[in-house]
Amino acid sequence: MDIPSSTTSPTSPPPRHDVKPSQVTPKRAARGATRPGDRIFLGLSRGSGIALLVIMAAIAAFLTYRAALALSDNTGNFLTTFEWDPAGTATNGKPYFGIAVLVFGTVVSSIIALVIAVPIAIGIALFISHYAPRRLATPIAFVIDLLAAVPSIVYGLWGALVVAPNLTGLYSWLDDYFGWTGIFSYQGGAPRSLMTVGILLAIMILPIITNVSREVFLQVPKMHEEAALALGATRWETIRMSVLPFARSGVISASMLGLGRALGETIAVATVLSPSFVINASVLDFGGGTFAQNIASKFNEATEYGRDALIASGLVLFVITLLVNGAARLIIARRKEYSGANA
Amino acid sequence: MSTTTIAKPASLRGARLPRWTPAVVALGSAAVAVAIGTVAGLDSRIQWGLIAAVLFIVASYAVAVAVEGGRQAKDRLATSLVWVTFLLAVVPLASLVFETVERGSTVFNGYFLTHSMGVVADDEPGGGIYHAILGTLEQVLLASVIAVPIGMLTAIYLVEYGRGKLAKVVTFFVDVMTGIPSIVAGLFVLSFWILILGFDFSGWAGAMALAILMMPVVVRSTEEMLKLVPNELREASLALGIPKWRTILKVVLPTAIGGITTGVMLAVARIAGETAPVLLLVWVNPMINTNPFEGSQASLPLYIYQQYAAGNQAGYDRAWAAALALIGFIMILNLAARGVARWKAPKTGR
Numbered sequence: 001m002d003i004p005s006s007t008t009s010p011t012s013p014p015p016r017h018d019v020k021p022s023q024v025t026p027k028r029a030a031r032g033a034t035r036p037g038d039r040i041f042l043g044l045s046r047g048s049g050i051a052l053l054v055i056m057a058a059i060a061a062f063l064t065y066r067a068a069l070a071l072s073d074n075t076g077n078f079l080t081t082f083e084w085d086p087a088g089t090a091t092n093g094k095p096y097f098g099i100a101v102l103v104f105g106t107v108v109s110s111i112i113a114l115v116i117a118v119p120i121a122i123g124i125a126l127f128i129s130h131y132a133p134r135r136l137a138t139p140i141a142f143v144i145d146l147l148a149a150v151p152s153i154v155y156g157l158w159g160a161l162v163v164a165p166n167l168t169g170l171y172s173w174l175d176d177y178f179g180w181t182g183i184f185s186y187q188g189g190a191p192r193s194l195m196t197v198g199i200l201l202a203i204m205i206l207p208i209i210t211n212v213s214r215e216v217f218l219q220v221p222k223m224h225e226e227a228a229l230a231l232g233a234t235r236w237e238t239i240r241m242s243v244l245p246f247a248r249s250g251v252i253s254a255s256m257l258g259l260g261r262a263l264g265e266t267i268a269v270a271t272v273l274s275p276s277f278v279i280n281a282s283v284l285d286f287g288g289g290t291f292a293q294n295i296a297s298k299f300n301e302a303t304e305y306g307r308d309a310l311i312a313s314g315l316v317l318f319v320i321t322l323l324v325n326g327a328a329r330l331i332i333a334r335r336k337e338y339s340g341a342n343a
Numbered sequence: 344m345s346t347t348t349i350a351k352p353a354s355l356r357g358a359r360l361p362r363w364t365p366a367v368v369a370l371g372s373a374a375v376a377v378a379i380g381t382v383a384g385l386d387s388r389i390q391w392g393l394i395a396a397v398l399f400i401v402a403s404y405a406v407a408v409a410v411e412g413g414r415q416a417k418d419r420l421a422t423s424l425v426w427v428t429f430l431l432a433v434v435p436l437a438s439l440v441f442e443t444v445e446r447g448s449t450v451f452n453g454y455f456l457t458h459s460m461g462v463v464a465d466d467e468p469g470g471g472i473y474h475a476i477l478g479t480l481e482q483v484l485l486a487s488v489i490a491v492p493i494g495m496l497t498a499i500y501l502v503e504y505g506r507g508k509l510a511k512v513v514t515f516f517v518d519v520m521t522g523i524p525s526i527v528a529g530l531f532v533l534s535f536w537i538l539i540l541g542f543d544f545s546g547w548a549g550a551m552a553l554a555i556l557m558m559p560v561v562v563r564s565t566e567e568m569l570k571l572v573p574n575e576l577r578e579a580s581l582a583l584g585i586p587k588w589r590t591i592l593k594v595v596l597p598t599a600i601g602g603i604t605t606g607v608m609l610a611v612a613r614i615a616g617e618t619a620p621v622l623l624l625v626w627v628n629p630m631i632n633t634n635p636f637e638g639s640q641a642s643l644p645l646y647i648y649q650q651y652a653a654g655n656q657a658g659y660d661r662a663w664a665a666a667l668a669l670i671g672f673i674m675i676l677n678l679a680a681r682g683v684a685r686w687k688a689p690k691t692g693r
Contacts, residue, residue, distance in 0.1 A: 035586045035588075037586055037588045037589065038586050038587050038588050040588070041587075041588035041591070042500075042504055042588075044496055045496040045497065045499045045500035045503075045504060046500050046504065046509070047496075048492070048493045048494075048496035048497040048500060049496075049497045049500045049501065049505075049509065049510070049513040050509075050513075051493055051497075052493070052497055052513060052516060052517060052520065052558060052559075052562070053512065053513060053516055055520075055555060055558075056516050056519070056520060058531070058535070059523075059527070059528075059531040059555075062531055062534040062535045062539070063527075063530060063531060063534060065534070066534040066538060066539075119428070120428045120431055120432060121428075122428075123424060123425045123427075123428025123429065124425075124428050124429050124432050126425050127425045127426070127428065127429045131422060131425050131426070132429075140429070143432075143433060143436060144432065145677075146436060146674070146677070147432065147435075147436050149612060149613075149673055149674070149677050150436075150439065150616075150670065150673075151615070151616020151617070151618070151644055151669060151670070151673065152616065152617075152618065153616065153618045153644040153647045153648055153666070153669075154439070154443065154616070154647070154666045154669065154670060155439070156648075156651075157647060157651055157662055157663070157666055158438075158439045158442060158443070160651065161442075161446075161651075161659065162438065162439075162442050163389075166388060166389045167389065169385055169389070169390050170389055170390055170393075173390070203432075203435045206432055210432075234414055234415060234417070234418035235418055235421070235422070236417055236418040236420075236421035236422070237414070237417075237418070239421070257522065260522040261522070263524070264522075264523070264524020264525070264526065264527065265524070266524065266525060266526040266618070266619035267618040267619050267622070267644070267648060270648075271648065271651060292524055292526045292619065295526055295530070295619075295623075296526065296619060296622055296623075299622065299623055304538065307533065307538065308538070310530070311530050311533070311534055314526065314527055314530040317524060317526070317527060318523070318524070318527045321522055321523065321524055321527070322519060322522075322523075324522070325518070325519050325521070325522035326515075326519050329515065329518045329519065333515075
């Protein structure tokens with residue numbers, strides 16, 4: 001397994017405790033790569049790795065710099081203001097903008113997407129790993145991959161022109177029976193609401209949740225399942241007793257990866273939603289907005305200062321997705337070490 | 344044969360429903376749902392489907408409770424739920440492909456592929472996507488030229504050299520980078536290339552953002568493939584006194600090249616459909632601009648977005664036709680990638 005160490009270990013001295021590891025590494029690497037070709041190649045490949053880190057750092061740095069330019073002149077509170085007016089048309093040229101509406105819209109649409117997508121994705125993953133006839137499993141996995149390959153603009157087009165017109169019936173039904181909650185009241189009109197966006201996002205994040213969950217389901221030790229079956233458990237009881245408990249943390253991180261996608265989806269949301277900068281209690285009525293959608297919709301007519309304001313909101317989105325994705329990856333990484341999958 | 348059996352052998356297992364029950368229940372609930380839909384005058388097909396799904400789940404549970412008892416019924420409930428979720432995923436894909444092909448084929452022809460929007464107003468029919476195809480190809484090509492070498496070298500570093508802290512950090516950030524929203528990559532290039540360095544909108548600016556999105560995908564897939572290369576190959580080469588870098592270039596990479604190509608093609612398919620960074624960085628151009636380094640360009644996803652935003656029938660037709668072209672391009676790339684993977688699969692067996 002260990003190629004680099006096998007080339008260096010015969011000559012490498014026993015570990016020296018008086019020297020810090022950081023001082024040892026370059027020396028040892030240099031000994032392993034004495035030939036100029038080796039040194040150049042190692043330098044190139046390590047440089048590429050470092051370049052990736054530099055790009056990540058640069059993204060954070062440049063976005064922060066431009067965002068700071070915008071925020072220093074903002075007369076509203078960036079977190080709590082319900083307006084987006086960086087040009088200051090209503091306030092005598094004084095920029096007045098905040099992300100409260102965007103936070104609301106982004107969170108609501110992503111939650112709707114997760115609520116719909118996670119159960120369905122778990123179902124499909126179980127279908128592929130435990131229920132489908134063996135011959136069907138591979139083609140079905142391929143179909144799910146195709147779902148991931150469709151570009152988001154095509155989802156947007158389809159969502160706006162095919163799905164949305166078909167949702168009026170469902171929404172009026174929801175309004176009839178659950179309208180009293182306030183969340184599901186529907187005043188008619190084109191259903192280009194956060195709910196429609198949520199449904200579309202659910203379809204778009206299905207593949208990633210399904211694929212990661214399926215991987216985890218397939219890692220469940222066969223012995224656990226056979227033990228349950230031998231006790232006379234039905235297939236469902238086997239899954240509930242041995243598969244789901246084992247896979248719980250994997251499914252959670254899969255959902256978080258899906259959440260990361262849903263938070264940052266731009267063009268499908270911009271196509272389907274008819275945005276307005278208000279917070280609407282009903283998820284069925286049009287209006288609202290998300291971070292990414294707001295950037296795409298407002299970008300064309302924005303001035304340079306307006307673009308900086310949009311960059312400020314993009315920075316918030318960047319930080320949120322970074323946290324969500326980082327947490328998901330940490331959960332997966334921790335699982336890999338402790339799971340008895342290879343036992 | 345067993346006509347002389349005295350005790351009923353089935354008595355040990357309890358009553359079971361025949362194998363065809365789910366199929367019959369499914370057909371029955373579909374029929375009832377259609378009936379309800381027609382009688383109640385529901386015009387949305389989505390409602391019909393949801394009613395059928397609920398009916399199917401409830402009916403198969405009820406039948407199973409009556410015949411087989413509680414535990415088996417729960418098992419059946421889970422099975423039917425799992426089947427329904429699968430159908431719920433297939434239906435959107437089928438609808439999307441069907442609608443795109445049907446609505447897209449109205450104006451999709453040779454003229455559409457070979458003409459630009461140069462002299463066509465937004466609301467009149469005609470025009471085409473030649474300029475957009477050109478822009479997409481150039482931007483994707485430039486993005487690949489940046490992302491593929493960096494991505495592959497990073498993967499080589501992680502698999503062949505990477506020990507210690509730097510490799511761990513790089514691995515983690517590659518994972519995190521996969522999740523960067525495309526619009527954020529666009530904003531980054533906007534802030535440093537256009538707002539700070541003062542360059543103009545161009546295909547090249549878009550390509551840089553696309554490269555950022557492409558890199559982690561290339562790293563991941565190359566890494567997976569390099570890990571599949573058997574260690575005996577490396578050891579054999581090193582034992583002959585071949586320098587490590589030549590071992591990697593001449594032994595490891597050729598063995599894994601099929602899988603790496605697949606990964607790169609899938610990455611290209613992914614970025615070819617990205618709209619958000621292109622929207623921010625390439626701007627809009629209805630004319631043919633063959634130079635990606637100067638002046639705004641067009642691109643297929645952006646073209647679809649604009650034609651949709653124009654909000655008239657001629658625009659919608661063009662948007663669907665362009666969507667058909669884009670999906671076709673991406674599906675062909677996907678299928679070709681899988682073909683390459685099968686054709687050049689690393690021969691790990693003995």
